[in-house]
Amino acid sequence: MSMKVVPKIEMALAFVCLGYIAIHTMLTGEFSEFLIRYNILLPFSLVWLALCLISLGGASLFKIVTSLNVLLSNNVADYAGDKALGTAIWASYISAVLWVLYAVSVTPYDVGSDYWKSLLSASATSFLYGFLLAEFVLRPIKIRATLLLAESKE
Numbered sequence: 001m002s003m004k005v006v007p008k009i010e011m012a013l014a015f016v017c018l019g020y021i022a023i024h025t026m027l028t029g030e031f032s033e034f035l036i037r038y039n040i041l042l043p044f045s046l047v048w049l050a051l052c053l054i055s056l057g058g059a060s061l062f063k064i065v066t067s068l069n070v071l072l073s074n075n076v077a078d079y080a081g082d083k084a085l086g087t088a089i090w091a092s093y094i095s096a097v098l099w100v101l102y103a104v105s106v107t108p109y110d111v112g113s114d115y116w117k118s119l120l121s122a123s124a125t126s127f128l129y130g131f132l133l134a135e136f137v138l139r140p141i142k143i144r145a146t147l148l149l150a151e152s153k154e
Helices: 007-028 030-035 038-056 058-066 068-073 082-106 115-153
Strands: none
Touching: 038 058, 038 082, 038 115, 058 068, 058 082, 068 115, 082 115
C-alpha cells in the first residue's frame, strides 16, 4: 500500500491511542498535578532551544519546526534533514540531563524532608519531557521523511 493513502488512517489511530492516554490523565487529575510542571517544562524548553540554536542555527531550527508538515501532509519539501533532526533529538535528552543536574545542585538537602522523593519525581518528569519530544515528535518526523524520500526515489 502506498504511503500516500495510509497517513490519514495512521495519524487518526495514533491520535486515538495517545488521546486516550491524555484524556485519562486529564480526567484523573494526574495531568495538571504531575505532568505539566512549569518549573521543569520552561527550563527544559529553553535549554533545548538554546542547544538547537547553538548547534544548528536559527534557520535549521525553523526548518525542524516546519518539518512537522511531514507527519501531517507527507510533504518532504519542508524536511530539515537527518543531521538536524538527529541533533534536535540529542538536544532533548541533554536538556533533560542538564535539568536534573541543575535540580540536584540547587535543591537544599534536608534530612527530615521528602528530598529524594521530590527529586526523583522532578527528574522523572524531566526525562519524560525529553523522551516525549524526541520519540513522539522528532523521531517520527525523521522516520516518515526517510521512508517518503526512499519511496520517491523508486
